[in-house]
Amino acid sequence: MRRPFSVLLMLALVLVANGTAAIVAVPAGDWEIPRRQMVAAIREDVIATRAYIGRKTLRDEVLAAMERVPRHAFVPQEVMAAAYENRPLPIGHGQTISQPYIVALMTDLLEIQPGDAVLEVGTGSGYQAAILADIGASVRTIEIIPELFREAQARFKQLGYVRVQSRQGDGYYGWPEAAPFDGIIVTAAADHVPPPLVRQLKNGGRMVIPVGHRFGVQFLLLITKSLEGNVQTRQILPVRFVPLTGEH
Amino acid sequence: MSASAHEPEASPPLLGMALLAAAVLAYELLLMRLFAIVHWHHFAFMMISIALLGYGTSGTLLAMTGRFSAGRLRVVFAFGAIGFSLTSVLCFAAAQRLPFNALAFLWSPRQWGYLAGIYVLLLIPFLLAAIGLGAMLHHYDRRISRVYAADLAGAGAGAGLTVGVLFHLPPQTSLCIVAACAVAAVAAASWHWRKIDGRTAIALLAALGLVVVSGMKVAPRSRAAVNPYKPLAQTLRVPGARIIYEGHHPMGWFTVVANPEVPFRHAPGLSLNSDAPLPDQMAFFVDGQAMTVIDRFNAQPRTADYLKQCTPSVGLVLRPNARRVLVAGAGGGQDILRARAFGAQSVEAVDAHPLYARLLKGRLQAFSGFDRMQGAVRYHSTTVRAYLQSAAGVFDLIQLPMAGGSEMATFGENALWTVEGLAQLWGHLENDGLIVAPLWTRLPPRGGLKAFVTAWRMLEGQGVSQPKEHLAVIRNWRTAVVLVGRSPLRPREKQAVRRFCRQWAFDLVYLSDLHPEEANRYSVLARPMFAEGTRELAGEKRGEFIARYKYELSPPTDDRPFFDHYFRWKSSPEIASLRHSGGIALMDWGYPLLLATLIQAAALSLVLIGLPVWWQRRQHGTGVDESARRVTTLLYFTAIGGGFIFVEMVFIQRLSMFLHHPLMAAALALAGFLVGAGGGSIGADAALARGVSAPKLLPLALVAVIVIGWLAFAAMNALIHRFSGDALMLKLIVALALVLPLAVPMGMAFPLGIVTLTAKRSGLVPWAWGINGCATVLGAIAVPLLATQTGYAFIMKLALGFYAVGLVVILRFRGLNLN
Structure with a gap:
């Protein structure tokens, strides 16, 4: 009589253990190698999607920043082991840190130069702002969730990102006193592009918005303002996929 | 024992x-x-x-x-x-x-x-x-x-x-x-x-x-445990957000959220060129998602100006001052306001969830401005198709709610977005009336193309010789709108669509006279996938295009009402290989996930069913007779367990089309089948008490299930049309008249099977009970997987096939003459 019960108990344990095995396997220590591997994965993704994203490779300074900025310092302890995997990670408060490939691509699409003024709406953990600052941009970043704002602010201070200024508040109206911006990055898409942000974009400037849910970006929306002030949008599928087959 | x-x-x-x-x-x-x-x-x-x-x-x-x-x-x-x-x-x-x-x-x-x-x-x-x-x-x-x-x-x-x-x-x-x-x-x-x-x-x-x-x-x-990534949880993280109303209903948990500090800015399809301010809004959620909003309407002319600058307004641009407008799935009332902003004289708003109307007419009346619209706007709490069955008169314009856009909705049934559903709407249009169908878009295109081809198929079904002249499609970066005209769109109307797009930087996707260079101008794609897709679907080789497209685009029907189902087997290896290379959003993963569930459940079922056999053999060994009895028991109870759940789920779906009330249909079908089957079980008991032999009665019961099941299913399709416009009470009686005669013999199959197969071996009873349970579980998971591919009519055939298998098994078992 005891055997069947123990068999079932073992079955249950196997089921649970199967799922939890990945949780406890936490590597630690040297982050350089995983970071380089992460950048290598980004390079591979870029090569695979070059026909779609409109560039053969990402700019060296973007990849260099990805290789320098310590992503593990921007994620909670419990997911730190996965910090350099090419995937989004939860950071608490219902928010995520984006997939590194998407972060690199969005940064590249902004085409910013050292000294450019960049606005980020949705600081999150602060990783995207750190990448921008590492390239030499002067970054202003707004976060609406107070807890995330405080955590990111402390992180910027601790890691020495002096080029980043952050504030807590509603990003819909941008940062008018610092406008116009060479680049704007909105990390959480609404159902429309906030008109005040379009107005705060400098002529010749670029705005990037990822569209989709927090664990899956459907496409990137790139908004460009010509030197004459005309606005155009591009939708960029960040993956090599042709749904229309045959004679197209 | x-x-x-x-x-x-x-x-x-x-x-x-x-x-x-x-x-x-x-x-x-x-x-x-x-x-x-x-x-x-x-x-x-x-x-x-x-x-x-x-x-x-x-x-x-x-x-x-x-x-x-x-x-x-x-x-x-x-x-x-x-x-x-x-x-x-x-x-x-x-x-x-x-x-x-x-x-x-x-x-x-x-x-x-x-x-x-x-x-x-x-x-x-x-x-x-x-x-x-x-x-x-x-x-x-x-x-x-x-x-x-x-x-x-x-x-x-x-x-x-x-x-x-x-x-x-x-x-x-x-x-x-x-x-x-x-x-x-x-x-x-x-x-x-x-x-x-x-x-x-x-x-x-x-x-x-x-x-x-x-x-x-x-x-x-x-409430606190709602997934933190669901829209309601995200909304409540914003400072100032608070729930001001919460109501429970079998159709869903309903919440209203206000935020005086950080306004909601829900404006689907708003132009990048918009210059209009957004009004204060409150957000409505059902089960923590499906957000709609209610705008503060203070009768100032500018309040609703922003709505005129959104893609879903293209129909009203063509029909300003419409005499009569139907707003389907009205939710919080944004489309009511849109219709009124364009001068609609009379608006019939319909939504199945009764709490919308209760709030708009009640405690949120002043905020919504509903008190100022009385007379011009009537809000009906029912499904759109049920409303149309009894609605008198026709409409100049029918505005549909936003559809598509969620990879979470694979198995969600959408009664509006079927060929028959659109045909019903089309039948309630004035001669020059319009259906306006906005959709969330995803890349690569899915919902927009499926909506287009569904409308096309509907028009063909209505005898329209040139469907291409009745259709127009526009889009911006997040939404698309399909326009369906009762009459061919006139040249001046096509020009008006072009003007509207030019004014607000929206892209033309389809007009019968669209030049390729007119498409893909504002929200530029690497290739004009939407325009290319609609052009293919409007061409002669439509079928070939649908067959080779990497997402499922076949028009949904009432038999297969899964508008948001895009999964295709042939594309899945490619999509799966791209999931970590920026391609995670390509996958509509509801389908593979449910398939994985079925495999898991099947594996567990095998273990659960196999363990007692192994145990029995280990303890006592097994004779030939016992093996035959076990195999028969396994086959029989798997067949009737699967058959029962298949029949039940088919009837739930069909009755929801008949009653146009999914919840009522589910409750009626569940209660009807279970109570009717209980009656059948008592009937079997009475027959056995009178000395009728179970092995003789059981095949008759199974034949009755097959014959009555077939007749009831065939009759149901005819009765749906015959009684579609009648009073609900009459329809409930008709529904019960279909369910009960079938449920009675279905209820005999389990107890008579137990008596026949496990006589003098009561150790088999719990095993048969477990098999029946496992078959029911597997059947419940398999039905949506199959229905998205084959439709419910095929599921019903399978269900009756299960009972036929049970019949064959029993007849063979009788022939074995086991002790």
Whole structure:
């Protein structure tokens, strides 16, 4: 009589253990190698999607920043082991840190130069702002969730990102006193592009918005303002996929 | 082992059995609601399906521990029922604490661990209850028809009562009632057995007390445990956001959120060039998602200006000052305001969820400005198709709600977006009337193209010779709008569409005279995928294009009403290989996930069914006769378990098309089938008592299921048309008249099968009970998977095929003449 019960108990344990095995396997220590591997994965993704994203490779300074900025310092302890995997990670408060490939691509699409003024709406953990600052941009970043704002602010201070200024508040109206911006990055898409942000974009400037849910970006929306002030949008599928087959 | 051998339990405690069965079914329905709130609906479905394997597990345990449990029915039943009572609340509370996140499922291996944890936790209460119920069936195997009838009748009553309770109580509070019901089951059984003494009474009161205490701990937690990535949870993180109204209804948990500090800015399809301010808004959520808003309308002309600058307004641009507009799926009323902003004289707004109308006409009347619109706007709480069946007159314009855009909705049925649904709308248009159908778009295009081809197929079905002249499509970066004209669009109307797009920087996707260079101008894609797709779909080689497209674009029908189902097998290897290279959003993963669930459940079922056989062989060895009996039992109970659930699910779907009220259809079908089958089981008992032989009666019952099932299904399609416009009460009577005659012979199949196959071998009873449970679970998971591919008519054929297999198995078994 005891055997069947123990068999079932073992079955249950196997089921649970199967799922939890990945949780406890936490590597630690040297982050350089995983970071380089992460950048290598980004390079591979870029090569695979070059026909779609409109560039053969990402700019060296973007990849260099990805290789320098310590992503593990921007994620909670419990997911730190996965910090350099090419995937989004939860950071608490219902928010995520984006997939590194998407972060690199969005940064590249902004085409910013050292000294450019960049606005980020949705600081999150602060990783995207750190990448921008590492390239030499002067970054202003707004976060609406107070807890995330405080955590990111402390992180910027601790890691020495002096080029980043952050504030807590509603990003819909941008940062008018610092406008116009060479680049704007909105990390959480609404159902429309906030008109005040379009107005705060400098002529010749670029705005990037990822569209989709927090664990899956459907496409990137790139908004460009010509030197004459005309606005155009591009939708960029960040993956090599042709749904229309045959004679197209 | 039979009742006669163990006094005093000569007659079964039917009330106790029925109460426990009612509690279990109610628990299942409540968990479906609760997990739909906490997660997304198909995850709810998946979790509960697996957890129901508790039934299979109980059969296995009882089959393997027969000697122990046989002489201890009262203890085993009380253990099962009280155990269920306590764990139903506690295991739900524990499952809520696991941070399972459906959105991260494909990224994170630890999600599998959390999901497995939820399975195990939910399995416990079902297992305990099934042990109690199975022990009862096992013990009273000679009165099995009556016990089974009590089980079915109790489950049927549980289904009906749960829907009733959900009108008044939140599901998490209702859990306590379910738990108390299980305690009452023990009390009723003890009373029947005349075993209520002081000790039992104290034990029952203690159990009840524990249920109340644990319920009080659990009840307030359900809101806090909503998945943090669901829209409501995200909204509530914004400073200033607070829930100002919360209502429970069987159709969903309804919340209204206000935020005086950070305004909502819900404006689907708003132009990048917009210069209009957005008004104050309140947000409505159903089950923490499906956000719609209500605008503050203060009768100032500028209030609704922003709506004129959104893609969904293209129809009203063509029909300003419309005499009569129908706003389908009106929700919080944004489209009502849009119609009024364009000067619509009379607006009929329809939404199935009654709480929208109650709030707009009640406590939010001043905010919505509804009091100023009285006379011009009427809000109806019903489904759009039900409304149209009785609506008089025709409309200049029918504005549909936003559709598509969610990879979570694979198995969601959409009655509006079918060829027949669109045809019904089209039939209520003025001669120059328009249907305006906005959709969320995704890349690569899916919903927009499917909407286009569905409209095309509808127009063909209505005898329109040139569908291309009746259609127009525009888009911006997030939305698309399909326009369907009752008459061909006139040249000046096409020009008006072009002007509207030019003014607000929207892209033209389809007009019959569109030049390729007119498309893909504002929201530029690497290639004009939307325009290319619609052009192909409007061409001669439409079928070939649909066949080779990487997403499912076939037009949905009432038989296969899955508008948001885009999964195709042939594309899945390519998409799966891209999931970590920026391609995670390419996958509509509801389908593969449910398939994985089916495989998991099938593997578990095999183990559960195989264990007792292995155990039996190890203990006693098995003769040829015994093997044949086991194989027959396995095949027969798999067939009738699968057949029962298939029939039930087909009728739920068909009746929801007939009654146009999914919830009522589900309650009626569940209660009708379970109560009718209970009647059939009693009928079988009566026949056996009169000396009719079970092996002779059983094939007749199975033939009756096949014949009546076929007739009822054929008649249902005809009756849907015949009575579609009649009063609800008449339709309910017609629905019951279809269900009950079929349910009666279906209810005979299980008890007669038990008597025929397990005679003198009552050890087989719990095994058969477990097989039946496993088959039901597998069937419930398989139906949506199959229905998206084949439609429900095919499922019905399969169901009757299952019963035919059962018939063949029984006829062959009779021929074996086993001892």
